[in-house]
Structures are given as structure tokens and as C-alpha cells.
Amino acid sequence: MARDLDYLKLLSVQFPTATAAAAEIINLRAICGLPKGTEYFFSDLHGESEAFIYLMRSSSGVVRAKIDETFGNLLSEEEQLRLANLIYYPREILGNPHCREKENPEWQKITINRLVAICKVISSKYTRSKIRKKMPKDYAYAIDELLHYDDEDKKLYHQEILRSIIDIRMGEDFIIALSELIQNMTIDSLHIIGDVFDRGPHAELIMEELINFHDVDIQWGNHDADWMGAACGNPACIANVLRIATSYNSFDVLEDGYGINIRPLSMYAQEVYGDDPCLCFRTHLLDENISDSVNPDLAARMCKAISIIMLKEEGKLIRRHPEYHLDHRLLLDKIDFERGTVEIEGEEYELRDRNFPSIDPKDPYRLTEKEEELMETLIYSFTHSRLLKKHIHFFFTNGSMYKVVNNNILYHGCIPMEEDGEFMAFETERGALSGKALMDYFNEKAIEAYFMDGEIDPNGKLYATDFFWYMWCGPKSPLFGKEKITTFEHCFIEDPKTHKEPFNPYYSFSKEEKCADKIFAEFGVKPELGHIVNGHVPVKTGKGESPIRANGKLFVIDGGISKAYHSKTGIAGYTLIYNSRHLALAEHKDFKKGEENTPEIQIVEQMKSRIRVGETDNGKQLLQQVSDLEELLQAYRDGDIREKA
Template structure:
């Protein structure tokens, strides 16, 4: 018999044999249903419009359901219109109202069609689960409509009366919106974000807002997420880095309109210090126009250079504080011969293409001047006391981790660091050596400490510094490269110096034997399990495939970010895992004016349909059923008494 105190606690929720037995029956029935559909996205990089469209359209699956249900009676144009209504109901209804085309007959037909799609996407769930997802004000009506018996004349009349009443009392639009939201809610059962929500694209804050309201989501942190999380802890190098990247991609809106970070002190400092410097190497890439905060490109370039120079200084200071990072060769400000205008990197001299560095003291190149110190103090306060940013960062903590094992899939953003011989790379942390799964678990705790440890604790300060190492360190699983050549890109003209050597993981993981090694390290079976990660864009136009190692590795960063699409040839992937198969949705570059339904291809069929009982949730339910059976036994044996009113 299980611990009696635990059974007593359960008895509060199930006070009788009947109540406990009823729940056993319910849970066993759920185990016999097909598993829900999981969606995997990676490397969103602030592309809010594209991602939100993919989320609302379920990466084209909703359009597929419409075609399957109505293609024999509905022309393609109407299929597209119905799909757009489901994706953006308020927007479409407002447009139709302006055109005066949403009359009673249109509402009646539309409600009928939406109910049919609801039936299709809800078929794999219990009625109770579907009810929980329904908007409360219409739950009873929707439930009735979903279970109409069309063979019964009386029921058909009943159905018609419900629809007529909805329209007569002028709540047709609200009911249509409710049905559209339910369809989207039911189509994606759970959502996995394999890292890099932030940077490059215009509005990562909008993506976070969408994720905050999603019913079941988890996040595996990417290096760009870690950088923002580090900035929220007050890490000066991370703060400079996120500002630098935002300016470099002309993404002022995410900083100033999104998070309310005041960049005026930076613009004033930059305009004063670099007033006669054209800063040509620092002109931002204009992939997106700022809507709320347009900045003159010349001033933006000066701001870009100012924060970049400060970043190199504070990064050098972190490296000096932590010799255990083994990054002294990256303190490049100290490798400059300012009189000759050259820098020595890995024993080779290179000429600097820009030698105007008025805030750098050649004798003490890592020291901040008074103006830089004051500027950083102001910027740091903007990040430390930013309510919306911290709301989003806390969500990244509560729903995120370094990795996740889920339904025989291992999810992580970058890599599991490996050595050339195929062994796991070791990293010294607090005097101990870690590798493989133990390293990932230890780093997970480090990331937690950076945000939650007291400000005045040494452990917390070290963890906050380490957030920067995770962003760009050679043994960081979320970075996975030997070095980050940001300095070289700005100040050198030699493309050979731009190379960032990949961790051996990326060469080895395309072979099944090494995927098996990683899966076993994380306690997963070699048979039927997969690794799913992102970080490195798949270049379709060069013949690369996202499916590697005989189908054991899915690399799903295909370039949702516009910055990558010229190289990849597509706009990223969604991996979709339902009860029958795994499929890849290949995204087209997003254009709000055009139909952009992804191309969905099945890449692996499962041997037997996956039921809830076969999933991690099924294991959890089995444990719950076992506990309830013990509770019933305790009632029957008189160990506990039923609370019969």
C-alpha cells in the first residue's frame, strides 16, 4: 500500500469509490485516443508576422483540412477565404462589414462550414478536453452543434434553430470568432520552440506575446535567447550585444516601441563622439522598415559603432575575470598596435580598416571612459527595471530549458559538444568537469542562478558572467562554434578571418552511430527516437536536406529569418508529429498580400499509430491510474473511509 498520507490527500479530490472509479475509466479512455499533434519550430529570429501566420495556419494543416472536407463542393477561392477567416477572424470580419457582404446567409453558411472543420480537428480528443478548450460563453452551443445527428429530422431542425437564433440576436460575428479560435486551438496540441526567438527580425516581443497566450508550449533556449536573458540580469556584455544586433538589423522598434528601452543617451553619445566619422562599416542592414522609430542611417551607424566598441571592452573585462573560459586570445582590443593600425590574431598581422577609436586608451584599451560608464549605467537600469522584458524572460525560464526529452524525441537548439574522436567534450564548471547530459543539466542550473541568485552573491555574479560565455563560448552547447568573429567582420577585410569553426558535433551527428550515442546518453532508445535541433540553417538551394543520419536527426532551421533566405532558398521548416507520421512543412517567404501555404511532405510513417498510452503523457496517466486503484483498494479494505454525503 502506498504512503497513507498521499492516499488521504488524493481522497480529498476523489472522496468515494464511485468518484475514483469514474476517473480511472476516464483516464483509461484517454489512453486509447490517438496522440495530439506536436509542432516544432526553430530560429524564429523576431520574424513575428511570418511566425504568427504559421502558428495560426498550423503551417498549412488547417488549409489541408478545409480541402479534405470541402474540395468536392467548394471552389479554391472560397477555400482560401475560409482559411483566412480562421487565421484572422476579426480582421476578415471587419473587412466584410465594410464591404457589407457578411449578411445572414453568409453567416449561416460560414458557421456550418466552421462547425464541420471543428468536427474534423476535434475527432482525436475526448469531449471533455474539447469542452475545456471552448470559449465559456458559447461552450454549450458549440458542444451541441458538434454532436448533431443529421439522420434525425428533429435534430436537424434543432440545429437550424440554434444557428437562426445566433444570427437573430446579432452574435454571429462573435460566434464565428469563437469557432475560429477553437479550430486553431485544437489543431496544434503542443508547441515546441527549438531556440532563438530573438534578434535579426523586427519584433521578437510580438512573438513572446503570442507564446504567452498559447495553451501548451515549451522552449529550448538558443544562444540569442540566452543573450537577452543575460541582458535582463544586467550583464553589460549581453546588453551591448542585444543593442548592437538590433541596430545592425535596423530593429529599433523592438527596443524602443517593444520594450521601451530609451536609446536617446546612446544616440547623443554617439553623435558627439563620432560626429565626423562616416562609420561606413556600421551602416545597418535594412531588411525591415521601422514603423514607430525611424532613425537616420548615418546616426544609426554612429550608434552602432559606439555600442560595438563598448561591447568589445566589457567582453574583454569578462574574459580577464574568468581565465577558466580559456578565451584570452579573444581579448582583441589588447592585440591592437594603435600606432601602426594593425592587429595580431593567431600570430598573423592584419591591417585595421577602421582606426578611428577615440574612446580607446591604447595603454588601457579595456577601460571605459567616463561617458561610456555613464551610458552603460543608464542602459543597464533600462534592462534591470523593464517590466515587459522581465515578464517575457520569466516566461522563458518557466517554460524553457537547455534541452527536453519528449515522446522519444530529444530537443535542443545547438549541439551536444563533442571531440574529434566522437567523445563528449568536457567543460570545467566550478572546479568539476561535465560533459553530455550532465553538462546540459549543470548549465540549466547555471542559467537559473544567473537570474534568481541574489545580486550580491559571488555565485550569482559568476553565473551572470557565464551567460555571456554561453552566447559565444567555444564549448557552449547553444553556440557550438570555436569562436565568434564579430570583431573581424567589423575591422578586417580578410574573409579568412571571418570563419567560425564548427564543433565536431555537426560533422559527426550526420552519422547514425553518433546520433545513437547521444540518444543513449539522454536515456532514449536508439529505435524510434529522433534528435531535433536548429541553429544552423539548412541550405536547400545547395542540395542540403533537413533530414540527416538516416532519419534520426532533424535540423529544422531553414531560414525563417529574412537575413538567411538568400542563402537557404526557403523560409524555414515546421516539423509536425501526429499519431501517424512525422512531416516537414517547407515555408515560403512570408508575404501578407499573397497565399503562402507551406509545402507539407511526410518524412516518416510510424509502424503503429501512436496512442496517448504510448506517449510521456500516457506514462503519467498510467501512474495516476495506479494511484487511483490503490485509493479504491484502501476504501474497500476499510483503510480509508468514503466521504458519502
């Protein structure tokens, strides 16, 4: 095959000599022989920043296991736990004025030696070059020397490094540097299977943690799509984001986190619903999110005010899009305001709340003048929040509807299916799409909504931005995976049968191995190697549910990190851990600060042989680079390309 000399000449700029090309070939082939890095999979974080940051820093219990592996019976259980907490929170512990031992030189020396020992265990499968890149620049030389000290002749040299660190009063900084290096090395790549936002108090802190991580991707969840739509100015999404925030008392993320001005909403709610107890809109987690709590009576009024606006905005959006086939979810015009009833699917129900001062029975979806003014203010606030823009931009640069990586298919909700097990079709301007093509279409529309210039194509921009709302709760949305969303029924109707949101048939079929194989075939993954990693639906372990399905080919890892789910699930979610030897599930505990929170780790699949970098997707790219460099090397030797001095 003829060489592509133009490409090889470009490559020669980076590797100007045969020696340089040969050296890189040696380096890349050696890397491909190393064990693969450890991948971590999290799902449904829902704003629980403290729990998530703990799980990140502890590597979902792996750091604790490495401490036990390193020291065994040499350290007591209490000493191991104290060392683990120091690794997780070095700045907080050493910054505590009540921590007296930090000033003891002997304690610093012992602690540094212990941290170095753990570093050696964790770094054993990485190249020295990769480890050095992870080291803090100022201490890279000293850490590198301590990590690779294995010569008795250098014993005095090693001791002098330690003595110098402590003598010049840099012991605390060095302990922090080693602790953060351990955190950094334990997780090689991070996959977030959707729903960073809603319910919990500080999604913005989770986003900052993700942005600062070295290798992360996000598969969007329906709650994420709602926030993405809100950031793009979709009124229905904005109203729903605010409804959930006021319902769960999570005002922190709005005001302190993103600088969203909700005072206009509180003033409007007080003015219109000041005498209304709004009993149907009381907060779900009154005592959980208390950093910036709002008076519960006012919070309920705010929730009702924005819920009514949301129902109006959703009604307008549904009418704009007959192709959604959601006319049956237009319920405001089904209310009999005199009798206090509503008709849903042919049945009449009494309303729990009959006070609707802002709804015109003749035109129930029209916003009042004050509601229009309020929404203009809120839209401006959401679309002009700098931090929200930064975080949503990260969602687009590092996220997508799904990801296929190392034979694993990652997605948040489902691949919508019909009752007969075939992939469900969604009508688009291109015709009916299903399976992978449907996921790609949703991905494309989200990108259009964010990047399209509204001045050039206002109709296209509006259509794509409206689509975020369908991604959030549409019956054929892969992110939602339910027949309908019953927000209206939950708010206004007592009868629990109206609250049911039937799941897509996918959730029944996905328990079967043949369904997983069908999905593997759709996405081009070998069934004998593949796994599906799924979130969205909390695993109710208390009722005997298992996160492992389809004969070990599908993992549902949403066990509910969010406190809102704990009463239903009995646990606080899962981390799926995929290293070179096995797949493991870490079962989280209900996070309580200052207590023992180490997850329980269970190996669920042992690899037949240790997986090497060369077998991974990154490894395949490295081997392609090797092939290109071998061509360049031969071109140098044949004289087709001249070496540069």
C-alpha cells in the same frame, strides 16, 4: 506491497468515494486510448512575428489541408483560400470596413456551417471535455451542440441555434469564436527550439503569442541567452543585444516593444562619432524593419559606439574568467593605433576603420567616463523593463537547455564533441563535464543567475550572470557550437578568411546514425524510437542540404524564418509536425502578407501503428494516476479508508 495509506488519504480528499475514484479510472483509461495530440516544433524565430503568427494560426499548412479534406471539390481553390484566411485572421477580416459580405445573414450561416464541419474533423481525436475546455465560455453550449449534431430529429433544433445566432447579430462574434477554436485545437503542444530574439522587428509579439498558448516549452538558443543575460544586467550581453539591434535596424523591439531608452546611446554616438561615416557599421536590413526606422547614418554611429563598448566589456569579462581560456580573443590590446593594424593569431591585418576616439591605447578595455554613464543608464533600462521581466521569467518557467519528450531530444545548438567523436569536456568547479551533464550544468548556472540573491552571494551571482555571455558565444557552449565568434573581424578586417567561425565537430558527426545513437544512449532514449530535433544552423536547401540527417533520426529545422537568412537558405524554415500517424516537415515560404503562404508538407516517417495517448509521456503519468486510484478504490472496498458522504 504495503499500501501508503497517508498518500491514499490525501488522494481521497479529491476522490471522496469509491464511485468517484472508479469514475476517474474509467475517464483516464479511456483518454489513454485516444490518438496522441499533434506536437509542433519551431526553431529560430528571430523576431519575425508576422510570419510566426501566420504559421501558428495556419498550423503550418495543416488547417489548409483540413479544409481540402473536408470539402474537396465542393469548394473552389479560391473559396478554400478565402475560408483559410478567415480562420487565420477572423478579427482582422471581419473588422475591415470594406468587408461587405460579413453583414449578409446567408453568408454568415454558410460560413458558420463550414467552420463547424472543419471543427468536427479536427476535434475527432479529442474528448468532449477537452474540446469544451478550449471553447470560449460564452459560446461553449451552442458550439458543443452544433459539433455533436448527428440526429435527424434535431434538425430543426440545429437550425434554430443558427437562426438565433444570426438574428441577434452575434454571427460575426460566433465566426471569430469558431475560427479561434480551430486554431487552438490543431496544435496540441508547441516546442520552440531556441532563438526567439534578434534580427527581426518584434520578438516581444512572439513572446506574447507563446505566453497565451496553452502548452508550450522553449529550449534556449544562444540569442535567447544573450537577452536573458541582458535582462539580468550583464553589460557585455546588453551591449551585444544593442549591437545586433542597431546592425539590423530592429529598433522596434527595443523602444516600442520593451521601452528600452536608447536616446542616451544615440546622443553619445552623435557626440563622439558625429563626423565619422562609420561605413563598416551600416545596417544589414535597411528596408526590412521600418516600423520605427532610425536615420541610417545615426544607426551606423550607434552601432559603432555600442560595438566598441561591447568589445571593452567582453575584454573585462574574459579577464575575470581565465577558466574560459579566451585570452586569444582579447584583440583591442593587439591594435597598433599608429599604423592602423591588428595582430590576430600571429598575423597582422590592416584595419578598415582606424577612428577610435574612445579607446586609450595604454588601457584599451577601460570605459570612458561617458561610456560608464551610458552603460549605467542602459543597464537600468534593461533590468527595469516590466515586459522584458515578464518574458524572461517565462523563459525560465517554461524553458531549459534541452527537453526529452515522447522519445524526442530537443536542443538548439549541439552536444559539443571532440575531433574523435567523443563528447567535449568543459572544466567546472566540479571537474570536467560533458554530454548531458554539461547541458545540466549550463541549465543550472542560468537558473542561478536569474534566481540567486546577489546581496547574499554577490560573487556567485556575478559568476552565474557572466556565464550568460559564455552561453552566447563560448567555444564549448552547447548553444553556440563554434570555435570562436568573429565580431571584431567582421567589423574591422577586410580579409574574409578572418571571418570564418569553424563549427564544432558535432555538426559533421551528427549526419551519421551512430552519432545519433550515441546521443540517445547519453540521454536514456531508445534509438529505435528516438529522434533529435535541432535548430541553430540554417539548412541551405539551395545548395542541396537536407533537414533530415542520421538516417532519419535527426532533424535540423532551422531553415531561416528570419529574412536575414533567406538569400542563403532559399526557403524560410521548417515546422516539424508529429501527430499520431506520422512525422512531417512543413517547408515555409518567404512570408508576404496578403499572398498565398501555405507551407508544403511532406511526410517523412510513417508510424508503424497509430500512437495512443497511453504511449506518450503524459499518458504514462495518467496510467500512474490510474494505478494510484485503483489502490484507493481497493482501500475503500477493504475498509482501510472510509468513504465520505
